[in-house]
Amino acid sequence: MMSTARQDNSLEPQRLPMEEISTDVSVAQVGMDDGYADTKVALPDGRLVSIPSRARVGQAGVTWIRETAQSIFEYKTEGTVYSVGVVDGEPTQFDEYPTSGLNRVIVQHALHQAGLSGRSVHLVSGLPVGRFYRKDGQRRQTLIDQKCDSLKKTVEPLTREGNPDGSRLKTSVAFHEVIPEALAAWYDHVIDCDKENVRLDTEKLSAPIAIVDIGGRTTDYVVVQNQAVVHGASGSLNRGLLDVKAWVSNGIEEHFDVVNIGEQRLDHAVKANTLRLHGKAYDVTDLVKSAKHELVERLYMETRRQLGQGAELDRILFVGGGSAALATDIADWFPNQTIADHAAFANARGMLKYLQYVCDDRITPGHKPDDNE
Numbered sequence: 001m002m003s004t005a006r007q008d009n010s011l012e013p014q015r016l017p018m019e020e021i022s023t024d025v026s027v028a029q030v031g032m033d034d035g036y037a038d039t040k041v042a043l044p045d046g047r048l049v050s051i052p053s054r055a056r057v058g059q060a061g062v063t064w065i066r067e068t069a070q071s072i073f074e075y076k077t078e079g080t081v082y083s084v085g086v087v088d089g090e091p092t093q094f095d096e097y098p099t100s101g102l103n104r105v106i107v108q109h110a111l112h113q114a115g116l117s118g119r120s121v122h123l124v125s126g127l128p129v130g131r132f133y134r135k136d137g138q139r140r141q142t143l144i145d146q147k148c149d150s151l152k153k154t155v156e157p158l159t160r161e162g163n164p165d166g167s168r169l170k171t172s173v174a175f176h177e178v179i180p181e182a183l184a185a186w187y188d189h190v191i192d193c194d195k196e197n198v199r200l201d202t203e204k205l206s207a208p209i210a211i212v213d214i215g216g217r218t219t220d221y222v223v224v225q226n227q228a229v230v231h232g233a234s235g236s237l238n239r240g241l242l243d244v245k246a247w248v249s250n251g252i253e254e255h256f257d258v259v260n261i262g263e264q265r266l267d268h269a270v271k272a273n274t275l276r277l278h279g280k281a282y283d284v285t286d287l288v289k290s291a292k293h294e295l296v297e298r299l300y301m302e303t304r305r306q307l308g309q310g311a312e313l314d315r316i317l318f319v320g321g322g323s324a325a326l327a328t329d330i331a332d333w334f335p336n337q338t339i340a341d342h343a344a345f346a347n348a349r350g351m352l353k354y355l356q357y358v359c360d361d362r363i364t365p366g367h368k369p370d371d372n373e
C-alpha cells in the first residue's frame with residue numbers, strides 16, 4: 001500500500017528570512033495545539049498548560065463575591081464580547097472554528113493562563129490533516145493563511161464593566177505559522193532536545209511511522225516514510241471524544257426525560273460516570289461505556305482502512321487527548337504500537353520544537369541552544 005501511494009516531499013518548511021525571527025528576549029515561544037475540545041500550550045521551560053476549549057458570545061453576567069474566585073473572563077475581538085472559562089460553551093465542532101473569534105479568545109485565554117499576559121509571542125499552531133492538505137497532497141493555502149492571520153488579530157481582555165482590563169494585558173502574536181496537527185507529533189518524535197543538546201534522531205528519521213491523533217472533533221492519520229508524507233495512507237476522520245459527549249447527552253435526555261444538559265455538567269458526567277439532577281447523583285456508567293464503545297469501533301475500522309495491519313511500519317504512534325482517554329480500549333490494535341508520553345501534549349510539544357529548531361533553520365546535530373531558547 002505505502003510503496004504505491006503518492007508521497008509529498010514537502011516536510012521541509014518554507015524557510016523564513018532570519019529578520020522575521022526576532023531575537024528579542026521579551027518574545028515568548030509557544031507551541032499551541034488549539035483543539036476543538038481542549039487547547040494545549042507547550043513552553044520552552046517545559047511547562048505544559050491545558051484549558052477546555054470553552055467560550056460563549058456575550059458577557060459573563062456574574063459578580064464575583066471574592067475576586068480571587070473568578071473563573072470566567074471576558075475578552076473582546078472584532079467588536080464582539082466573549083466569556084471564556086467556566087461557562088457552558090458554544091459548540092466548537094464547525095468548519096470555521098479555526099479562524100473564528102471563538103477560537104481566538106480561547107487561545108488568548110490559554111496564553112494568559114500560561115503566564116504570558118502582556119507579552120509578544122511567536123507561535124506555531126495546527127490544522128487537522130484533512131483541512132491542511134487536499135487529497136492530492138496540495139496545501140489548502142487559503143485556509144492556512146486565514147488561520148495565520150486570525151490569531152494575529154487583536155483580542156482585548158475586559159473588566160466586568162466592559163472596559164479594558166489594566167491588570168490583564170493583551171498577548172500579541174507577532175509571528176504565527178500553521179502545520180498539520182498529527183505531523184507536529186512526528187516532529188516531537190524525531191527532534192530530541194535536553195538542556196545540553198538538540199539533535200535529529202537519525203534512526204527515527206529513517207523509519208516508516210504512522211501517527212494516529214485522536215482528538216476532540218477529528219482523528220488524524222499521518223504516515224511518514226523517507227521523510228515524506230504518504231497521502232494515500234493519511235487523512236482525517238470527523239470523529240473524536242466530543243462524539244462521546246454528544247451520544248451521552250442524547251442518552252441522558254432520553255433516559256431521564258430532560259433537555260439541554262449544560263456542557264459543564266455533561267463533561268463531568270463523561271469523566272466521572274455520575275450525573276447530578278434534582279439534588280441526586282445518578283450512575284451513568286453504562287451510557288458512557290456504550291458511547292465510548294461506539295467511538296472505538298468506528299475508529300478501529302477507519303484505522304484498519306488507513307493502515308491495514310501496519311506490517312510495513314516500524315511504529316504506530318498514538319497521540320492526542322483521545323489516545324490518553326481511550327488507552328485501555330486501543331491498547332492491542334497493533335503489535336508495534338505505542339502511546340506517546342503525555343499523549344495529549346504531543347502536538348503542542350512538536351509545534352514548539354518546529355518553531356524553535358525548524359523555523360529559524362538552526363536544527364543541526366549537536367546544536368546547543370543558548371539561554372534565550
